Amino acid sequence: MTGFIEKLHDPQNADTALCIEGDRLFCVGDLRSDIDRLCPTLSASSRIAIQCQSARLFLIAITAAWRAGATVIFPATDRPAYLDGIVDQFDLYLDDTAILAKLAKGNDATLSTTLPAASDCRAVFFTSGSTGDAKPIAKTLALIEAEITIQEPLWQPHIPTGARIVGLVSHQHIYGLIFRIVWPVMTDRVFTADPAPYWEMMQGDIGAGDVLITSPAHLKNLHPDLADVPRPSLIFSSGGPLDLAAATETTAMLGTCPTEIYGSTETGGIAHRQQTGDNCPWHPLPGVDIGLNDARCLRVRAAHIAGDDWYQTEDIAKIDNTTGTFTLHGRADRVVKVEGKRISLGAVERHLRQSDMIEDAIALIPDENDRRLGVVAVLSPAGRDMLADIGRFRMGRQLRREIAKFEDDAALPQRWRFVDRLPSDSQGKRPLHLLRALFADMEPVTPEIVIQNRDDDRVNLALRLPTDLLYFRGHFPGMPILPGVVQLHWAVDQAATLFDVPVTIGEVTQLKYRKPIAPGSKLMLELDCDRENRKIKFRYHSDAEGDHSSGILKWREAPS
Structure with missing residues (x-):
């Protein structure tokens, strides 16, 4: 030719x-x-x-x-x-x-x-x-x-x-x-x-x-x-x-x-x-040799690839030695570390796609400086109806429960973006920068921490809650307040970060919600860590209202 x-x-x-x-x-x-x-x-x-x-x-x-x-x-x-x-x-x-x-x-x-x-x-x-x-x-x-x-x-x-x-x-x-x-x-x-x-x-x-x-x-x-x-x-x-x-x-x-x-x-x-x-199955092109490495990832060799050398991919594959064809089973390199644990993004996506609420989904780390797991999802008609009924925050929690049937807490996404269509470039690929851009303009999902005082295992955080905080939406119409479950989540998240304790909480006791927290509030979050008894006391309070909520978090002992 x-x-x-x-x-x-x-x-x-x-x-x-x-x-x-x-x-x-x-x-x-x-x-x-x-x-x-x-x-x-x-x-x-x-x-x-x-x-x-x-x-x-x-x-x-x-x-x-x-x-x-x-x-x-x-x-x-x-x-x-x-x-x-x-x-x-x-x-x-x-x-x-x-x-x-x-x-x-x-x-x-x-x-x-x-x-x-x-x-x-x-x-x-x-x-x-x-x-x-x-x-x-x-x-x-x-x-x-x-x-x-x-x-x-x-x-x-x-x-x-x-x-x-x-x-x-x-x-x-x-x-x-x-x-x-x-x-x-x-x-x-x-x-x-x-x-x-x-x-x-x-x-x-x-x-x-x-x-x-x-x-x-x-x-x-x-x-x-x-x-x-x-x-x-x-x-x-x-x-x-x-x-x-x-x-x-x-x-x-x-x-x-x-x-x-x-x-x-x-x-x-x-x-x-x-x-x-x-x-x-996939049929190799003429002249393409295939094999697997010890991690079951496909390797290929052909004149137009690397000559006589093998090229190692990160695609997990299964080869049918009878037909010479192969099937693909996800990427080995789509593994990230969240809270010190290795999380397979492909596994998170597969679990989500099993839900009647989801048509397609991509899991990712939206921000390298914020290692919380995120998901961009296309909802099914039933999922869209549920989203309209319960809102984005509760929808995310519902889907987290679906994943929790298979995965540890570290693999449960904390950031969600629901779209009509997954973004792609002119090649049909889904570049990371396009996916991350969906999170760049999202409503705030965390408070602003403006002061932090620490005395060993006792920490005081001064928080300011933006008026457009995501969690105020739909809770409740006409009188938005911060959901109690969000207050609990923030306490767990901050405790894990500041005291280097497991995020998986085994028990919450003496939980009390005394006064609502409104948009724009300025308040304090006190955290007191008792390492010997593996528990953390938390308390939200403000100068204007006094105590808002409090409780005790007990974490599980790590398995030996």
Whole structure:
């Protein structure tokens, strides 16, 4: 199979249709002319960040950069704050406007006729790890071409002559780059160049037999009018897990079962599957060897991944040695420490999804400086009805009880966000920064601690309660007061933090609620720790009202 660079520079391909942008069909020769004009303006020693809306300009820019000998940097987004975070990774930034400006100036410089080897065409992608920080992943065009060479024979028999590659995902990520840009160029297929991240932007332009490049986010949110569009030959999905319900609905509406590609930025494609029932296994791509390490995590080896070396993933898997297929069972690296205990975020999510109240959920640590566990959840119709009846605070407590059937107290989420749809990026992934942003604008859930006096195991805290504190909502309408259970929770939480005692309380005695606590109140919380008897006395009081509440907390003895 002819390589990407060679295809674009073969004179015999000059009149070959390549991409559609707006109402215009561009041929290889059209793009080659722009590549020739842009290339002399770029430096061979540069690291060039390219972020384009137009897939046509994107192709022109990356090819010109590689011809110039530069390294192409693929930012995940054009958000200013994100770019500021990786600014030391590139020397030049090109977007659609900058590329068009360079092309408009023209350039008469003589270009070398020697084309770069695919192994010398360097690229750096960025992906988010568990911390949410941008992580650079180095690749070469040779690795991408090697993957396309093994995938093309799988899909070619299903694609009719004249079918186009229609992309909904961004070409800035490796999945979009491979399937929307490099693959169609290497196989002489026309691709759509206009950005179309939503069905409404392209459903009227789908032709019979076209290949759709989508993500789970697209297939979970099908537009009703798609039932009337011509049938695509293939629908690809990658970037995250696709559930069986979405796969089934897509098959019914579009007449084609989605083909999922499993892989990552680091590995490229690893396996594929079509979900026609429960627990459909993954089939490794041709030439991909698979195995497990001692932790039952999948490891893979292929020419386009790490050559002769094994690449170790963090995906827990089970291999069927008879069929050579495998199933996935969550991530080993989705483990966090809460209150000194290792908590599996995947396990928390699985328990929540078993509830009739939940359709989908993601567990996370919303703030590294506040290690309380949080959950972003999509409620079922029954769950939405309950939320309307009892409010967010009590809804969270109800769901905590569901998880408590399986997990210790440390795994019980304390921060909740109920949404209509889980946030995702253009690839259908759910980056940590998008999930954490849901908690950034939440109502306050803790008081402001303005003074702290301590004398060994006796502590006095001065608290001020914001008027918009979450717990005042709905308790009670017209006369908001702080729920007693919240007062108890704060006492337990502060005691655990200040005295380094177990959060799991075995008993609460002498609990008394004397006077209500209103929004905006300023009060004191006294905590007196008796380590010998494993108990803590607490008392809320204020100058204006005297005692509000008090009690004794007794913690359980840690097992030996």
